[in-house]
Amino acid sequence: MPPNTNLSTKLDRYHARIKGNRWLRYFTVFNRVALAAGFLPSGFVKIAGERFTSLSNNHPMGHYLEALFHTGYYYTFIGVAQMTAAILLLIPRTATLGALLYFPIILNIFILTYSVRFDGSMLTSPLMVLANLYLLAWDYDKLKFILPFYKPAVPATIVPPKVRSNKFPFRFFAGVAATVFTVAVIIFNLYNIKPRNTLAECRTQCRDSNNSQACFEFCDCIHENGQSLDQCLETYRAAGEDRPPNQ
Structure with a gap:
């Protein structure tokens, strides 16, 4: 690689290699389906006008969900947004838009979970945030134009359009497993006391x-x-x- 290659070009080449790996494409599909499965049921419950959980109103999360339930069409709107994001993720042509819509919703759930120490999503919400970030990184080639450091590549450094590889990325998946394990260890040792559900x-x-x-x-x-x-x-x-x- 030429010494004067800018950051954008390096990222383009690195991203092309990653996106051309068959196993990472499978992992991407898995993340899209998993995230969609996380929002479809909860979104449907809100659209149907039903309570999301059976938590007592005395529980910190119960306080919040009960108040949210009584917000009328705002409660329905959240359900519509969740289901829309999930459906968009499942359609290849709209998956990028789905990941963009999904991210602020799951980030809000993540912050809410830890602000009230809610057991129900203490492990899943950070993993869903990480999965969503992975999907946004996967679509870097579509989102790079809005990044402040992006500079269009000169013709001589443009990445070949297709890079295909069947090599299993052992280090990547080892990193995924290590990340999940680390997140779990941190979470289970983060608080010395929690409200729990009952x-x-x-x-x-x-x-x-x-x-x-x-x-x-x-x-x-x-x-x-x-x-x-x-x-x-x-x-x-x-x-x-x-x-x-x-x-």
């Missing part, structure tokens, strides 16, 4: 807690008293060491 599930984490009494009080604060997550966490952190149940 009072009984919340209390199970108190058995091995160094602050078991405060943990039980945290669970009651969420599921029995319906206090906000921040309020219950503040009380939990202020409780200090274990106290006997009758004190």
Whole structure:
């Protein structure tokens, strides 16, 4: 490669090699189908005007979903947006548009999940964000024109239109597996206490807690008293060491 080749040209050549790999094309199709499968049911539920989960209204996520359910056509609009993104992903000619529409929706779900420590999507939402980012990178050749560093390649450096390879990308898929494992490890060790989905599930984490009494009080604060997550966490952190149940 010539020493004066700009970044855009290097990315064009690298992307052409990646997009020409048969196994990565299969992986791309898998990601599109998996992401579509994640939005089609949830989008349909919203369009049908049904509640999305059976979480108690006292649960932090339950608070949010109950309020969202009562927003009228905004609730329906979210469902339409989810189903539209999913369907666009499944159609090859519109898959890029689907990935673009999908990204802000799943990013919002990801941030919401961690803001309320919701178990239901704590693992899936970051993986879906990463899968969506992969699809956007896959369509770099269609999106590069809006990037600030993009410079059109001069004719002598234009990448050949087709690069085909059947070589299995072991390092890539090893990286995918390592990423999934790392995300899972980080998530399962990110918080020392979570609301969980029910009072009984919340209390199970108190058995091995160094602050078991405060943990039980945290669970009651969420599921029995319906206090906000921040309020219950503040009380939990202020409780200090274990106290006997009758004190």
